[in-house]
Amino acid sequence: MALLEVDRLVVEFPGRRGTLRALDEISFSIEPGEVLGVVGESGAGKSLTGAAIIGLLEPPGRVASGQIRLEGTRIDRFTDAQMRPIRGRRIGAIFQDPLTTLDPLVSVGKQLVETMQTHLKLSDRDARARAVGWLEQVGIPAAAERVGAYPHQFSGGMRQRVVIALALCAEPKLVIADEPTTALDVSIQAQIIALLRRLTTDHGTSVMLVTHDMGVIAETADRVAVMYAGRIAEIGPVRDVVLHPSHPYTEGLMGSIPQLEHRVERLRQIDGAMPRLTAIPPGCAFNPRCGRVLERCRVDRPDLLARGTTLAACWNMVPMDDVT
Amino acid sequence: MFSFILSRILQAIPVLLAVGFISFAMFAFVGDPVTIMLGQDYTEAQRAALVSQLGLDQPFFVQYAKFVVEAVQGNFGISYRLARPVGALIAERLPATVELALTAAVLALAIGLPLGVYTGIRRNSALSRLIMVFSLLGVSLPTFLIGILLILVFAVQLGVLPSFGRGDVVQLGHWSTGFLTASGRRALVLPAITLGLFQMTLIMRLVRSEMLEVLRSDYIKFARARGLTPRAINFGHALGNTLVPVITIVGLQLGGLIAFSIVTETVFQWPGMGLLLVQSIGVADIPVMSAYLLLIAVVFVGINLCVDLLYFAVDPRLRANR
């Protein structure tokens, strides 16, 4: 059974000028131990998907329809009190900016201890020992001495290591990492991703990895979901999606990354911009920018259709041999 | 830590010297002390004798230096009105004002802080909205009006609390306290509410808006994502971060309680420094006014130091920089 199943999830923001549909019938699943990469332009709905899963959509945002199932149990209708034992314990979260995600007034050790003691029955001594252990696992030098240190005494990269420890310390089955390296120095991004990958492999944790970096996806993810305007455009094994994109949007996205193995004549940019939520065209949301647009694309919204191992929401998929 | 306190005290010296200068200048520019002290009939010889006795024939800066030296020793001259040393007068009145301000401060904090936290956490509840509406009254009604209304209701109509004075006091060495007698405590109630109400609503509104700000921050979202209980989030993480900016303003406000208890003391005929000041201003009793000014400056400097020390205790980012 899949660890997490998201089934036709719709997230809406009711407002004065009507309701904004920010996620529109999103479906995907994550298997135990799997890393699912999520890519897409800014505003595509990647962060909202994560927030909906852990039940932390900001009001007035709400799950309007669809289901989220964790190990077969529906959690999308859970109250805040019902979600609390799930957050941190079953689903961990890593945020983008480590400079702002840690409470500046509380030592890192104390933040680890309180997280573990919230979810696991641990004596103060055991929790403290484990906190030191986690700091060691995430590669903080002299962990035993640093456990009482405050966030400002760590560099950005070190703080993100602490955040990773916090996300994993109650041993969740799934971690949602929302652009965990975007705010970091380029030179340490790879280290953080490698650390995350190693720890989650060791603990058998699944990861939903949101990133803009296709290189990171190619190296770490098992499957990748491409999001566009609140919908999933394509989802499938990384190799297939990267090398043989089915959706014209994915093709464009891949075309805009320089690839070393293939000789690329010209970096392609997709013309136009992603539509705002208030102005999503009927049919396929990508149709105004699509080079393979058909009459049907402007009228009918395509569902995810299988092609080989991937699923793509497209009426006119890119032919297999057309490799960029 | 020690060097930090020392540097703060050193920084305070120029401030106090400047205020001292203003206090001193009051003598030179507000009325002529010699005429005031000699009254109607005097000879030129008497006048010259007094001028040299007061040191008024010496250069300006020598006079100022003398004033500072005397002031440091608590010597502020003789009150024109009461013909007694100003230092002793103020020492007599100080306990009444300090006890009133302290009670008002404790009241303002003990009620304002929890209400601010509550209305911040439950910002949409009916009770929160009600509290906010009432807090508007506290912020906008002038102090004297609140005092008079309280007197009208509790002293005149209901007759349950006294409307003026300090009640019975007990002498503890040089300190006269009203805390130890029932009538002293009863007499304190209305003035303390009057003086503290504005600060209380201000603290409440400040804490509330700061709390709302903090609750939107990333580390609170992350604390939620870690599955912490609302209790741990609100009191373990949000409250501390709320207090950091609140400390400064609250500190200054409480300093203001001592400095500006004048209106309340007048309304309730409270025998404190504020009342003394009002009576002194009426007859241009310069030595009292100038000493009062200096004392308030010292109070503010002291409170600032306390605020800095509190920051030290609350915020580890400051501790590390030392």
Ligand SMILES: Nc1ncnc2c1ncn2[C@@H]1O[C@H](COP(=O)(O)OP(=O)(O)OP(=O)(O)O)[C@@H](O)[C@H]1O
């Ligand atoms: N409180 C809100 N009210 C209305 N619309 C919102 C709100 N929060 C998010 N949205 C909309 O939801 C859409 C998806 O936002 P989301 O943060 O998930 O994007 P994202 O894919 O994570 O982008 P980025 O790469 O910039 O992080 C955006 O178009 C945004 O405007």
Ligand SMILES: [Mg+2]
């Ligand atoms: Mg995002």
